[in-house]
Amino acid sequence: xxxxxxxxxxxxxxxxxxxxxxxxxxxxxxxxxxxxxxxxxxxxxxxxxxxxxxxxxxxxxxxxxxxxxxxxxxxxxxxxxxxxxxxxxxxxxxxxxxxxxxxxxxxxxxxxxxxxxxxxxxxxxxxxxxxxxxxxxxxxxxxxxxxxxxxxxxxxxxxxxxxxxxxxxxxxxxxxxxxxxxxxxxxxxxxxxxxxxxxxxxxxxxxxxxxxxxx
Amino acid sequence: xxxxxxxxxxxxxxxxxxxxxxxxxxxxxxxxxxxxxxxxxxxxxxxxxxxxxxxxxxxxxxxxxxxxxxxxxxxxxxxxxxxxxxxxxxxxxxxxxxxxxxxxxxxxxxxxxxxxxxxxxxxxxxxxxxxxxxxxxxxxxxxxxxxxxxxxxxxxxxxxxxxxxxxxxxxxxxxxxxxxxxxxxxxxxxxxxxxxxxxxxxxxxxxxxxxxxxxxxxxxxxxxxxxxxxxxxxxxxxxxxxxxxxxxxxxxxxxxxxxxxxxxxxxxxxxxxxxxxxxxxxxxxxxxxxxxxxxxxxxxxxxxxxxxxxxxxxxxxxxxxxxxxxxxxxxxxxxxxxxxxxxxxxxxxxxxxxxxxxxxxxxxxxxxxxxxxxxxxxxxxxxxxxxxxxxxxxxxxxxxxxxxx
Numbered sequence: 001x002x003x004x005x006x007x008x009x010x011x012x013x014x015x016x017x018x019x020x021x022x023x024x025x026x027x028x029x030x031x032x033x034x035x036x037x038x039x040x041x042x043x044x045x046x047x048x049x050x051x052x053x054x055x056x057x058x059x060x061x062x063x064x065x066x067x068x069x070x071x072x073x074x075x076x077x078x079x080x081x082x083x084x085x086x087x088x089x090x091x092x093x094x095x096x097x098x099x100x101x102x103x104x105x106x107x108x109x110x111x112x113x114x115x116x117x118x119x120x121x122x123x124x125x126x127x128x129x130x131x132x133x134x135x136x137x138x139x140x141x142x143x144x145x146x147x148x149x150x151x152x153x154x155x156x157x158x159x160x161x162x163x164x165x166x167x168x169x170x171x172x173x174x175x176x177x178x179x180x181x182x183x184x185x186x187x188x189x190x191x192x193x194x195x196x197x198x199x200x201x202x203x204x205x206x207x208x209x210x211x212x213x214x215x
Numbered sequence: 216x217x218x219x220x221x222x223x224x225x226x227x228x229x230x231x232x233x234x235x236x237x238x239x240x241x242x243x244x245x246x247x248x249x250x251x252x253x254x255x256x257x258x259x260x261x262x263x264x265x266x267x268x269x270x271x272x273x274x275x276x277x278x279x280x281x282x283x284x285x286x287x288x289x290x291x292x293x294x295x296x297x298x299x300x301x302x303x304x305x306x307x308x309x310x311x312x313x314x315x316x317x318x319x320x321x322x323x324x325x326x327x328x329x330x331x332x333x334x335x336x337x338x339x340x341x342x343x344x345x346x347x348x349x350x351x352x353x354x355x356x357x358x359x360x361x362x363x364x365x366x367x368x369x370x371x372x373x374x375x376x377x378x379x380x381x382x383x384x385x386x387x388x389x390x391x392x393x394x395x396x397x398x399x400x401x402x403x404x405x406x407x408x409x410x411x412x413x414x415x416x417x418x419x420x421x422x423x424x425x426x427x428x429x430x431x432x433x434x435x436x437x438x439x440x441x442x443x444x445x446x447x448x449x450x451x452x453x454x455x456x457x458x459x460x461x462x463x464x465x466x467x468x469x470x471x472x473x474x475x476x477x478x479x480x481x482x483x484x485x486x487x488x489x490x491x492x493x494x495x496x497x498x499x500x501x502x503x504x505x506x507x508x509x510x511x512x513x514x515x516x517x518x519x520x521x522x523x524x525x526x527x528x529x530x531x532x533x534x535x536x537x538x539x540x541x542x543x544x545x546x547x548x549x550x551x552x553x554x555x556x557x558x559x560x561x562x563x564x565x566x567x568x569x570x571x572x573x574x575x576x577x578x579x580x581x582x583x584x585x586x587x588x589x590x591x592x593x594x595x596x597x598x599x600x601x602x603x604x605x606x607x608x609x610x611x612x613x614x615x616x617x618x619x620x
Contacts, residue, residue: 182406
């Protein structure tokens with residue numbers, strides 16, 4: 001990449017894999033468990049967080065020298081809240097059904113620990129361009145896990161992807177269902193999301209031994 | 216050279232290689248290992264993990280054989296109700312056994328096959344010996360599922376239970392949850408229509424599996440379990456002796472309280488199972504049953520309530536129906552996931568029985584509350600032990616202080 005220096009590239013690629021907000025820092029778990037039963041919801045959630053974190057990081061970074069440190073959390077909250085309201089209204093206007101499924105979870109992006117975490121840990125101490133890259137990197141790292149979990153939960157739990165039946169019709173008994181296959185109801189339940197995230201963590205740490213914590 | 220000596224030679228030859236654990240597992244399964252303890256061991260005993268596991272399996276064999284016969288008996292009795300008038304005469308028939316062989320044995324084979332393959336793979340990856348832990352789990356699993364459970368579902372559940380329930384924690388002896396019950400819980404939540412309801416308990420009563428025979432109308436008679444009938448405020452058709460000896464529909468091996476009690480006696484006699492846990496589980500269930508009976512007696516709950524049927528069930532009947540006895544004897548006593556201290560065992564068992572009956576009565580969707588209760592108490596067992604040990608430490612400190620003061 002000619003556009004980005006090596007250091008800047010790392011800002012994007014690091015949270016994507018070895019410093020993933022969900023699997024390594026174990027942040028933003030609540031939304032990962034709640035909305036990943038459908039792939040579509042996972043994708044929309046990822047894009048929303050991408051927008052909020054990317055723009056939010058830039059805004060906070062621009063204001064970092066004028067925010068009094070005593071009230072910085074309040075300022076951060078106002079920035080996130082503003083951005084989340086924009087996302088919420090856009091969804092209500094253009095994807096009403098989806099905004100109903102996601103329900104409170106769009107609003108709860110405000111409390112997503114990844115966002116406040118990046119503001120505190122990065123945007124307050126770095127310039128806007130680097131903050132932007134950091135925001136994008138972390139949001140993508142978050143989104144990738146959400147989409148992987150959402151993919152498996154929807155495929156195995158409902159036999160569909162993005163609402164389109166891919167394994168056949170469970171009622172008419174076509175496709176795989178003709179051979180006695182059944183949807184796995186456990187996949188739809190939040191505990192399974194936790195187990196899937198756990199499996200991703202397992203795979204990741206056995207591929208990269210450096211990530212295993214000492215006890 | 217005898218086969219045994221040959222195997223010993225092979226073992227020496229493959230020592231340290233990747234495949235050694237898998238090979239050693241086969242070897243120790245067939246013969247006693249040729250290694251003896253060196254050094255200053257003070258306590259020598261003949262019982263190792265393998266013997267412990269085999270004792271439990273021996274205690275389970277009567278339940279398995281009974282379950283096979285019962286699979287056929289329930290199948291034919293659902294077609295022809297008159298068979299139930301004289302269960303003894305119609306139970307021990309070859310026809311019944313045949314249904315058991317074609318329906319129950321595949322469950323056993325799949326359970327062992329999938330589970331042991333996973334154990335072997337993990338042993339090879341981790342480079343340790345294959346552990347015997349799955350021997351008992353593999354036998355328990357087919358006994359606690361409905362007879363018509365599709366084999367692929369069982370395979371998926373076993374893979375899940377062994378990997379997530381046991382191997383990720385470090386294998387046999389390290390697991391928090393009972394693997395057999397993890398498998399049952401997975402099946403229950405993943406494929407509820409195959410694990411509950413009124414038809415899955417009798418072979419071919421479910422129209423998805425087959426037809427019971429000529430003139431059979433699926434809605435007329437079915438394999439309604441006793442718990443299911445009570446949950447709907449209906450009077451079940453079975454006598455108390457049927458319930459005690461197990462001529463009732465249910466999961467494959469858990470129907471016969473009589474054989475389970477025999478197994479319990481065997482386990483207690485061989486000192487494999489903890490009598491404290493078994494007794495306290497039954498006691499806990501009886502206490503909860505008595506409380507519910509008292510509530511009904513005081514007319515706080517009347518017949519209009521949806522809880523009436525199960526609450527009005529006599530406390531001693533609760534001990535015979537459903538999986539309570541099986542859970543108390545074979546599941547709760549698992550030494551790995553249960554409490555370790557003697558006082559802790561009393562508390563642990565009592566709460567299992569108590570909570571089982573509570574779940575059974577209050578949530579008719581989960582009439583088999585016992586497996587949830589045991590899993591719950593598995594999680595709490597270390598906490599119970601912790602407080603028992605702390606309590607002991609405190610008491611002794613007090614005594615010491617009183618003496619020295």
